[in-house]
Amino acid sequence: MKAYEVNFDGIVGPTHNYAGLSVGNVASQNNADRQSRPKEAALQGLEKMKALHDKGLKQAVLPPLERPDVGMLRKLGFSGNDAQMLKQAFEQAPIVYASVCSASSMWTANACTVSPGADTKDGKVHFTPANLSYNFHRSIEHTGTAKILQSIFANEKFFSHHQALPTTRHFGDEGAANHTRFCREYGEQGVEFFVYGQYAFDDTKVKPALYPARQTFEASESITRLHQLDPDKTVLAQQSVEAIDAGVFHNDVISVGNKNCLFYHEQAFQNNDQTLAALQKAYGEEPLHFICVPKQLVSIQDAVTTYLFNSQLVSISPGEMMLITPEECKNNHNVNQYLQELLSADTPIKAIEYFNLKQSMRNGGGPACLRQRVVLNEAEMSAANQAVFMSDKLYETLTNWVNKHYRDLITHDDLADETLLIESRTALDELTQILKLGSVYPFQQ
Ligand code: SUG
Numbered sequence: 001m002k003a004y005e006v007n008f009d010g011i012v013g014p015t016h017n018y019a020g021l022s023v024g025n026v027a028s029q030n031n032a033d034r035q036s037r038p039k040e041a042a043l044q045g046l047e048k049m050k051a052l053h054d055k056g057l058k059q060a061v062l063p064p065l066e067r068p069d070v071g072m073l074r075k076l077g078f079s080g081n082d083a084q085m086l087k088q089a090f091e092q093a094p095i096v097y098a099s100v101c102s103a104s105s106m107w108t109a110n111a112c113t114v115s116p117g118a119d120t121k122d123g124k125v126h127f128t129p130a131n132l133s134y135n136f137h138r139s140i141e142h143t144g145t146a147k148i149l150q151s152i153f154a155n156e157k158f159f160s161h162h163q164a165l166p167t168t169r170h171f172g173d174e175g176a177a178n179h180t181r182f183c184r185e186y187g188e189q190g191v192e193f194f195v196y197g198q199y200a201f202d203d204t205k206v207k208p209a210l211y212p213a214r215q216t217f218e219a220s221e222s223i224t225r226l227h228q229l230d231p232d233k234t235v236l237a238q239q240s241v242e243a244i245d246a247g248v249f250h251n252d253v254i255s256v257g258n259k260n261c262l263f264y265h266e267q268a269f270q271n272n273d274q275t276l277a278a279l280q281k282a283y284g285e286e287p288l289h290f291i292c293v294p295k296q297l298v299s300i301q302d303a304v305t306t307y308l309f310n311s312q313l314v315s316i317s318p319g320e321m322m323l324i325t326p327e328e329c330k331n332n333h334n335v336n337q338y339l340q341e342l343l344s345a346d347t348p349i350k351a352i353e354y355f356n357l358k359q360s361m362r363n364g365g366g367p368a369c370l371r372q373r374v375v376l377n378e379a380e381m382s383a384a385n386q387a388v389f390m391s392d393k394l395y396e397t398l399t400n401w402v403n404k405h406y407r408d409l410i411t412h413d414d415l416a417d418e419t420l421l422i423e424s425r426t427a428l429d430e431l432t433q434i435l436k437l438g439s440v441y442p443f444q445q
Pocket of ligand 1: 029
């Protein structure tokens with residue numbers, strides 16, 4: 001049966017803001033306290049989705065989570081009515097408060113890890129929401145994410161949902177940002193590739209010195225078990241600790257794969273040769289395309305500032321791929337020059353399209369962060385909620401919805417205003433109707 005890669009992009013939430021919450025994420029740190037533009041952010045995301053849909057690619061949306069997370073504030077001991085509680089938390093614990101307001105669920109690459117039915121023993125599509133346990137503001141996403149995934153992929157005949165891994169640093173899991181799949185055709189069994197930053201239980205192993213490694217070997221390994229993957233078709237590799245210390249907080253900031261192609265930086269993995277050999281062995285005889293970007297042409301710093309490797313690598317026709325790239329790549333001399341040469345080189349990458357995603361980029365989220373890849377065959381696709389799939393009509397409806405509900409500008413102080421909470425709930429309530437999600441938000445229970 002024919003299968004497709006469907007990109008599920010996160011809709012940027014109405015509280016999108018810059019709070020400098022992510023250590024090791026250079027953009028988040030550098031833009032802390034900058035004013036944000038939620039409407040512009042959400043529209044930039046929708047434009048990318050529409051452009052991919054217009055190219056004939058399968059595109060869908062994932063809704064944002066409810067923010068501020070008032071349930072979490074109550075759990076942390078804040079009390080009173082909503083308005084009093086928001087004010088109390090904002091004044092007494094500003095960083096905790098900023099954390100429960102973060103619209104970070106927009107980066108759906110981190111929402112979960114998904115294994116297509118072609119790779120799993122029981123033939124079902126497996127989902128594990130990522131615990132995102134390293135950062136508090138992200139660790140509070142997985143319960144809401146799980147509800148949304150279960151609502152969209154509800155049919156138990158086709159879909160299997162796991163709980164997030166234990167929320168301790170030992171099992172830190174950042175989802176598909178550290179997971180890639182190689183295959184001939186999407187519907188055929190593929191090679192699943194998991195990249196971790198460090199070992200949690202073995203201090204003799206190398207780890208980054210400066211910044212956190214958010215994904216552990218133990219977490220990646222647990223997912224391979226939960227998803228019932230074939231060990232011969234599964235590869236685990238360590239990310240370069242040097243790269244993590246240079247601001248590469250997820251593997252999707254330093255490499256991207258699609259079908260039979262891996263586009264990666266020379267300093268992506270702790271041991272490149274071993275990693276590539278393991279991938280090739282698992283893949284079989286047909287040679288994979290390994291496109292290595294040398295550090296002499298593009299430094300890790302250039303990769304981090306432009307998010308070259310956070311491009312989406314999509315198939316546009318048999319054997320031909322396109323990079324969906326942040327605009328920042330065009331404005332960087334080294335990266336731009338590299339990309340021009342890449343187009344005339346003998347690789348499957350035949351086209352590049354640039355997107356303005358500045359609002360998300362300023363928090364360290366490029367094109368690939370904004371999407372979760374779910375490979376679905378035709379039966380699985382029809383078993384999923386149809387209302388989340390992109391169409392000209394849905395694009396128009398969502399654009400109007402954003403224009404109606406979202407603020408142009410948010411300053412730090414605006415986050416404490418109860419009217420923002422009310423506006424956000426009103427918007428999300430309407431969104432659940434547009435996307436036929438049922439009552440997925442705590443305020444709807
Ligand atoms: O987890 N930024 C996100 C960016 C996630 C990018 N995702 C992928 N690479 N797949 C993070 O660091 C910043 C929020 C703030 O500072 O306001 C933030 O959470």
